[in-house]
Amino acid sequence: MTELRKPFLLLAGVFAVLTVALETGSALLTAHADTAGLTTATKGLGMETGGFEDVRGLATPYLALIDVIVIFTLGLYLLSLLLPRSAVGRASGAVTVVGAVLLLILAIGLLIAAVRDLILMVTLFVAAPFGTIVYxxxxxxxxxxxxxxxxxxxxxxxxxxxxxxLLAQPRFLQNKGLVALLATTGLATLAVTLVYGFVPTILVSIVDAAAAVVIAAVAAIWASILALGSLPAVVEAIRASRSSVR
Structure with missing residues (x-):
């Protein structure tokens, strides 16, 4: 059995956090951009809009709804390296249920907001000529x-x-849930990138809002799966605590 390479697992967590920070426009990356040289660096990459925060649209920040699940999952693995696995196992079920429910509420709220924006954009665009001009x-x-x-x-x-x-532990491939989650966020990001190129530039904002709706729905599904999947662990933990009291 291959030993877990802890530094690579830690790096995976760091890069996952960096990903969400870029998606959401974390102040750690965008605040004081001139001082940090971020604006200069992005211009060197061909980004002339003054920083990442100007180009995210709706779909890119919504990707963070899925990627926070990746961070949470990796966080549990990292905690198991610092704390007894039995303690992490008992607490993870309840924490996962609470976190999943909160994520579900957030995803539904953002889904409604994206649908509202999408309807507004489409309504204005087809309401020629004045609505189209406003759009x-x-x-x-x-x-x-x-x-x-x-x-x-x-x-x-x-x-x-x-x-x-994979470098940390090839056996991570056997964790079908984690692999499916990573595939979901990767394919979602790739899909957003591709659909941007299928329509004229003036319609990209509409496509972006539609993509945000889909991503929020996918995140809500994942949150539901996590919540339902963790319920047996919570029930088992409650039974174990009652047995210990007796």
Missing amino acids: LIRWGAFPLDDAVLLLRLLIFLKVVVFAML
Whole structure:
């Protein structure tokens, strides 16, 4: 049996956190960008909009709804290295249920918000001529090239996370849930990148909102799976605690 290489597991967690930070526009990366040289670096990559925060649209931040599950899963693995596995096992069920329910509520709320924005965009776009003019002023100039560049960077980081997990322990491939989760976030990011190129630039904002709706729905499904899958562990923990009291 191959021994777990802890540094690679830690690196996987670090890159997963970095991915979510880029998706959400974490202040750790965007605040004081000029001081940190981030603006200069992004311009060197061809991003002239003043920073990553200008190019995310809706779909890219929504990807974080799925990637936080990756961070949570890796966090449990890392905790098991610091704390007794029995303690982590007993607590993980309840923590997972609570976290999954909160994520489900957040995903549903963001899903509703994305649907609202999508309906507004489509309604304005087809309400020629004045509605179309309002749409073009507000959403017609989507920074497509910069957004695609950011998405490609996210894809690279997610591949790195997967590679770090394989280097840490090839047996991670046997964890079907983790593999499915990594495949979901990777394919979702790739799909957003591809669909951006299928429509004219003036329609990318609509496609972006539609992608956000799908991503939020997928995140809600994953949250439901986590919550339901953790219930048996919670029930077992409750039974064990009652038995110990007796």
